[in-house]
Amino acid sequence: MPTRTRFEATARRGYAILILLLAVGMAFSLRRFSSVADAQIEWLSAKERNITLVERLRWTAELIVSHGRGYLVSGNRELLDEAEDSKARFRENIRALRAESLSPTALQLVTDVEEAAGRFILVQRELLAARERTEDAGLIARRFDEELRPLRRELYRSLERLVDHKEFAIEAAYAGARAERAELALRLYSLLGLLASTGLGVAWYFTRRLGGLYQQVREAREAARRAVTARDDLLGIVAHDLRNPLSAITLKAARLRRGADSEQVRQQAESIENVAKRMEQLIRTMLDAATLEASKFSVTPAPCAVDDLLRDTLELFGPLAESKRVRLEQSVNAPGLVIFAERGRVLQVLSNLVGNALKFTPQGGRVTLSVDREGGMARFAVADTGPGIPREDLTSIFERFWKVEAPGERGTGLGLYIAKGIVDAHGGRIWVESEVGRGARFYITLPLVDPAAHRAPAAAEAPALSAEGDPRAGG
Template identity: 90%
Template sequence: MPTRTRFEATARRGYAILTLLLAIGMAFSIRRFSSVADAQIQWLSAQERNITLVERLRWTTELIVSHGRGYLVSGNRELLDEAEDAKARFRENIRALRAQPLSPTALQLLADLEAEAARFFLLQRELLVARERTDDAGLIARRFDAELRPLRRELYRSIERLVEHKEFAIEAAYAGERAERAELVLRLYGLLVLLASAGLGIAWYFTRRLGNLYHQVREAREAARRAVTARDELMGIVAHDLRNPLSAITLKAARLRRAAGSEQVRQQAESIENVAKRMEQLIRTMLDAATLEASKFSVTPAPCAVDDLLRETLELFGPLAESKRVRLEQSVSAPGLVIFAERGRVLQVLSNLVGNALKFTPQGGRVILSVDRDSEAARFGVVDSGPGIPREDLTSIFERFWKVEASGERGTGLGLYIAKGIVDAHGGRIWAESEVGRGTRFYVTLPLADPAAHRAPAAEEAPALSAEGDPRAGG
């Protein structure tokens, strides 16, 4: 038991460690993936903001150019106001971009964009002022195409370079994230391999321990089997060899009793004879148990009258019931039944059941030996008014050496075990029903010798008879 307890404690610790490692690995994986995902989301949000601001720069630049050219051609003041609003939004977008976390390259490109925008806005302002001083729109348009258009192209190129830089940065970031995820997956696979190796190591350790324990248990079981076999063989040999000396003792005690010259000698001889008979009965019980255990028990069935079996049983136990002041009665609902069984063995079963019932039934109680027909079998019943058997013990009462000691009574614990073996050998069935405080009911079914001869309806239940045959008499 201590070895088993230590092994169970070690197994629990090992599995607890393995479970802890798995939990730590899963927690690390979840946390790591979560942090990587959060970082990617934050970075992508920032890049999306930057791209949006750059696109707004592109759009405001288009508005500045188109509205400024429209004013130069048409002189419409509303177009000039819209161009000024676009310039204000352009500067706001520049300031917003500078507030974002930018790389040195992005900052340099943004500075170049601001320089190109400043040159463009300066020349555009000069043309707008010249437009206010002259009505020659053609001259202003020619100056726009000759002087301002090249600056516009440079401004567009600066914006495109900034956009390309952002796109390249996004692609590089994606590549970096893919590499980081690949490295993380590799680490997780490594952790998985480590945990699997640890699990295999623990499993191998416990498999080895279990294998050793299995071999120990198997060897112990084999040793126990050999010991039980040797014990049964020895018990059978001893019981068999004791029968002849006991028979001689019984015979000589009987002769001494018959030839006794005094009452004291006769009583002593009778006592020796009773003890020898008791020992002979115990020896027969031991031999039957050994034969049953070796699966060599057999019976020689023959037609046997049930009424005779009941009468003989009542005659045998009538004096005992009377001495214990217990009423021993019989109840026959199907008289004249004939079973196919070995008479002596059936008497042995009934004697065991009735003897147990009398043993546990208190004074003033009642034991009923009954028989009725159950399909193709005769069903015997032994019902007592004793203390009953707990429900949890009903499945164990037919096992070897199971017993409940009555006050002042002792037994071998083999009676019900042998009774079940005898009934099974006849192809019958034996079982018990009981409630604590309300007595016990044992039932035995044995096959009829000629079922066709007993197919007539059963006669009405006969009056209960005592051992002396008087329906009103008690045991």
């Protein structure tokens, strides 16, 4: 037991450490993934904001150029107002871009766009002022082509360089995110590999320990089996070697008792005879218990009248009940029943139950032996008015060596165990119902004779049933 306790404690510690490592590893992985994902999302959001601002900048530049050209051609004042609004939005986008955390290259490109836009807007303003002073659209168009178109191309090129830089930057951002994610995955796989190796190591250690314990258990089981075999062999030898001497002692004591010439000699001979019978009964009990435990117990059933069994049981225990001043009664609600059982073994069971009832029933009490029909079974009942059996003992009362000593009585604790084995071998059932202070009621069921089988020729040999079970077993 100390070895088992130490092993269980070691196993609990080992598995606790393994679970802790797994929990820490999973927590670290989740936290690391979360932090990396948050950082990448924030960074990519910033890059996307920059791209959005650059696209807005390019769009407002297009509006400045298109609205200004439209006014120069048509002289529509609404186009002039829209051009001024586009210039204001262009300046706002420039300020927003500068407010972002830009690289030196990006800042220089923004400066180039701002300067190119400034030169374009300056020349455009001069042309717009000239358009207001003259109606000559051809002159304005020539000046636009000569003075403003090169500045427009310069503005567009500066915007394209800024856009290309931002697109390259966001592609680089995605590539960096993929690389960081791959590196993180490699680290996490390494951590999981380490944890898996640790788990395999712990499993190998405990598998080895369990293998050693299994070998010990197997050796202990084999030793126990050899011990049981040796015990059974010893019981067989004891039964064989002691029965004949005990029978001789019983016979000679009986002869001495019958031929005694004095009361003292007769009493001594009777005492020797009773002791020898008691020893023979103990030997039979031990042999029955050993046979039941080895699953070799069997019975040879035959048709048996229930009324004869009750009469023999009452005749056997009548003097004992009278001496203890206990009423021994019978109640037959279904007379004439015939069971298919081994008569001597059924008498052994009934004798055990009635003897126990008389043992624990006080003077003035009552023990009732009854029988009823229950389907294809005969149900015997032995009820007493004794102290009853505690509820916690009802589940173990049919186990080996379970017993409660009555005042002045001693037993082996095997009677009910053997009774259950006998009833099981017949395909029946045995159980008990009891309440403390209200007596106990033991029940057994045994199969009735099949009418078809009962009409078979008398010379037919009855089959043997073993304690391992009968195919007709029920109840």
